[in-house]
Amino acid sequence: MNLNYGKLKKGSLRCNNLGLDVLKNLDESLLTNLPPFKNLNTVQIREILDIATPVRIDLGKAVFDQGEVAQKFFLLLDGHIRVIKTTPDGEQVIALHITSGQLFGIAAGLGKTTYPATAIAADECLVLSWSNTQWTKFIAAYPGFSTEVYKIVGERLDEMNNRIVEMATQQVEQRVACVLLRLITQAGKKVPDGVEIDFPITRQNISEMTGTTLHTVSRLLSAWEKSGIVASKRSKVTVTQPHKLVLLSGASA
Amino acid sequence: MNLNYGKLKKGSLRCNNLGLDVLKNLDESLLTNLPPFKNLNTVQIREILDIATPVRIDLGKAVFDQGEVAQKFFLLLDGHIRVIKTTPDGEQVIALHITSGQLFGIAAGLGKTTYPATAIAADECLVLSWSNTQWTKFIAAYPGFSTEVYKIVGERLDEMNNRIVEMATQQVEQRVACVLLRLITQAGKKVPDGVEIDFPITRQNISEMTGTTLHTVSRLLSAWEKSGIVASKRSKVTVTQPHKLVLLSGASA
DNA sequence: CGCCGTCTTGACTCGCCTCAACCTCGGTGG
């Protein structure tokens, strides 16, 4: 996605509402292609945009926090969101990543009053938000919205299911391989020497996705780098030979 | 729940449609108290029952299989359903348990065409089913149905999230403790000496819920039995001192 | 009565976590 909001990047409105002027700059076509809105006409899209609040979120900043009363739902226009659960004793687990074009923080649609996790910007993000009071209106007024939303929910359920199965049955090496494969599928960018994960990601992050330690992840990536399967820099991972990673992931069938 | 279908148990129609006579025996009040139908009047409930197919499922029999094309959705009237995922190499993981009164197999509502897992009767079950073509009608015609359904979906998402966090951060002993606590919450029956899990459950089953082996579960239960925390027979577990189990589960906060 | 599914227990092994030390960038301020 190539959003023309370069001006915002240099602007003074960091992490704040961007104001009406920006809202008008947002082209209707931005939403047209997104699944939840794909059946809507230009007028309807305009309606939706007119009541949306656009926000830019800096890397590392939270969109909302675990346990916070849910008053809004969000659409990620650009960037990547990391959804994190924190345990009582302070450990963190990354539940999933949101890629651009996806709704998130939809507690409203699932009968929740608080957010079950924290949403952190994994890189520079542009987000639209609406009050929860709009939710039922969206569902009622916009055909296909409901269906598409719950389709996404279904996909997330699936992904979580798969992770549970992985964690229950696979060794650490396979789990890490699975996570990398999932990441390049969801947020991969083609580069000359392979597929790169399109946002900053540390060994620590990967360990929080796989239920292991950053040390073990580091050892694995080092080994894989030696075998030419991946290439990695600080906060950056590129998979050069995905097929070999698939083998390691234990896709025995 | 105390269903009067004793006659069926002795009947010859094992695992088959039960026929219209049975359908009429199902009292409207059965559905009235269930969340998805709680806002409906008697006439509406009657409509729903009239197009339902009731089925009795024997212990160990499948309601549907993983990968099967989803053509129906189900309501569990009585009994317990185990939802199982099987990996390519034959290992099994128990995703969750369905208790009576819950909808399941709702692939239709989540934009899926096949069932993502297998549903096995953990004990003697009585199930209603409807064709997927009814789904959108239910959503449209019955107020509150949609909301309640997605609330349940939200709860399952939550539960799965918690399991992921547990598997990622906790030791086996804590995970098994968590699972037992969850089971007595969801399907516990008060008995003189504690709370009993209301359906047959083996060490193997528990290991499939926690991502460990039946050996480890056996050792843990033996140890706990010595400390008087649980009492167990073949395929039966009773928690006698839940508070001690809570301590073991690592609820540090 | 015999078989099979369930459960138990011991001995051994090893994958991964823990602890610990050190390196290498990239940014920041004097």
Place this chain on the structure above:
DNA sequence: CCACCGAGGTTGAGGCGAGTCAAGACGGCG
């Protein structure tokens, strides 16, 4: 411009939790 600092990364040594292998007991059902 360089010295410093902190976040991110690497790598080795050692120990333990829990899986694996193995053998057998128990209890229910046909």
